[in-house]
Structure formats: structure tokens, C-alpha cells
Amino acid sequence: MNTGVVNIVFVKTTKDAYIIDGREYSRVTKVLDVIPKPELDNWYRRMGKKYCDTKRDVRASFGTRVHKEIQNLLEKKEVWVDDAEMMEDLQMFKEWSEKHNLKPVSLEQHLYNDDLMVAGTCDFIGEVDGELKLLDWKTSKRLYDQYPIQVSAYLYMYEQQFDTKLEGAGIVSFRNGKVKEKHLDRSECYKLLPIFKACNLIYRWKYGKS
Helix, strand or coil: CCCCCCCCCCCEECCCEEEECCEEEEEHHHHHHHCCCHHHHHHHHHHCHHHHHHHHHHHHHHHHHHHHHHHHHHCCCCCCCCCHHHHHHHHHHHHHHHHCCCEEEEEEEEEEECCCCEEEEEEEEEEECCEEEEEEEECCCCCCCHHHHHHHHHHHHHHHHHCCCCCEEEEEEEECCEEEEEEEEHHHHHHHHHHHHHHHHHHHHHCCCC
16 A cells, blocks of 8 residues: 655654754644643642652653554564553553554654644554554543544644545553544544644744744
8 A cells, every 4th residue: 555654854853842854843732732621730739740740751651662562563573561551551452453453554653734833743554444544542541632633633734744545543542451442534533623723823822933
């Protein structure tokens, strides 16, 4: 299957942005931070900033490690497992991927868009049950509202960047012995795109992005 996917070399990445050929592209995930998260705010007020920051960083580090080992699984490389939770998550992923006959075309694909001046990294592009789709892996307890908007932005960026249509996009979370997933067809993704563009306008206004 020829999708036109190629690797993009990013000169530099920062906490908030990708730097491509000297131009700054805001991270899709940072743009979506403008969406209020009352549950997160309440947790911080209840538990305190120091505790919550530590827990957040630990979970983020774990999620990064799981993403890497999922990539190794899909590339049929050696997988490093160092705790029971990771073992459980990777076993769930292996069973899920076999059930849906995943056939990767591109993993950890960098995406960017010059009109929106945003960039991001998509976890998986390839066949899922015979359809060409874009997927994002999560290790969160629930599927948050911003996740479908995130993958919708990725689908749009991918189609613009590579001139290839996708059937849809999805989010799949592996946590506490359960697989949670949300899938959107292409038309559903495009219905969410105006929400992302509105977030981007607010983000660029708030942080003075030209």
C-alpha cells in the first residue's frame, strides 16, 4: 500500500513546540490544553500541586515507555518489560492488535501543518480490520474529551501533508486490565476540526503566537 508516508527530520523539539526548518509549530496537545479540565483542577486543589505534579510526571514517563514498547512489538523488535503493569498493558495490546489485524504503514509519524502552524506525532498509521486508519495509544484511566479532537487534527494534518485519505481515526487506551477505545470515521473527524481550529485561535491569542 502506497501512502506517501515519509520521515520528517525535526531540527528541535521543546516542551511546547516543534522547530522545523527554523519555524516554530505549536504542539497539538498544548493547543488542546486551552480546553478547561475541571476534574484535573479539582484534583490539584484537593491533593496539592507538588503531589499532583509528581504523579503526573510518573504517569507520563510510564506512558512514554509503553508507547516505545508497543512500537517495538509492531516492528517485531525485542521488548523490554520491567514491571507488572507494563506486562499487563503490553499483553492487552498484543491481543487487541491480533484481533484487529493491525498492519503498520508508519509508526511515530511526525505531522505538521503550515496553515495552522501546529505539529504532532501520530502513534500508528496503517490497516485496522482492513481499513487505513490513524490511531493514538493511551494509558489513561478514561478517554478524555480532547482525545477525539486530537486525532481528528492528526487525520487532517496527515491528509494535507501526504495527499492521502484515511478511513478514520481512533484512540485506544490500555489501563488496569481494560481496553477502552473510541473510533471516528473520516466525516466525524472533520466535524471536530472546527473545534480544534477554535482552540488553536485561542491558544495563539493567549500566548502571542503570530
